[in-house]
Amino acid sequence: MNPYLDLFLTFARVGVCTFGGGYAMLPILQREIVDARGWATEDELMDYYAIGQCTPGVIAVNTATFIGYKMHRVAGAICATTGVVFPSLIIITAIAAFIQQFSHMAAVQHAFAGIRVAVCALVLQSVWKMARKGVVDRLTFVILLVTFLAVAVVGLSPVLMIVLAAAVGILSGLFRGERT
Structure with a gap:
């Protein structure tokens, strides 16, 4: 597979699963980037996350940019960054088109309440892993x-x-x- 397409698709998969922001994506990044592909070590991922916290912008985008750059310099950074934001762009555009029509429905409100709780669990898992390592x-x-x-x-x-x-x-x- 084309390495740039691989970067894009890998980070697009990560981007689909980032309900709750950058912290919620840490377990997914761990699995995809460290365990499955070996593009970074656990320590490098934690360093990218820490730097991503200190720099302007969204943590998910910053981390994708760092890993993409490490793999294939500027072109890799562009592919990884585009990949991680692409699903959110599509999802947010679709939600924005219909949110007003459905936001008052009890089922939609309950779904978002459930998503918030699941995101809290993902964030806690990320914190636990980072604390154990750090x-x-x-x-x-x-x-x-x-x-x-x-x-x-x-x-x-x-x-x-x-x-x-x-x-x-x-x-x-x-x-x-x-x-x-």
Whole structure:
């Protein structure tokens, strides 16, 4: 198969399953990109996700762009990015055409309530996998806890907390004498 078409179709499959946004797609990306195709390692996928959090744009699009670029440079990035947004574009266009006519129906409201709960489960699964991989010692546990409390309870900016966590990680490596 053409490698660019493969990128497009793989990310189109991921894009179809991204109800709930980028966090909900992490298990699907894990299966498609890491397990099935070996285009990235688990660590690389987590890094792409972390960078995608810090950069402007949608996490799903950023992650697709990073992986596409890794595989086939600019043309790969374009194919992967187009693939991940294409299903959403089609689905949203179809929904927009009919939502006003059906949104008041109880069955539609119940369907969306069910979808929201399923998305919460997918997000929790993603968080669990990332925490198991990312929390490797007491310091990383403290960073996780402080970041969660700062963002969820105090309301600090997630970007600020990511920058502070990176700084703590760098300083910790320097104090331990680790060099790359």
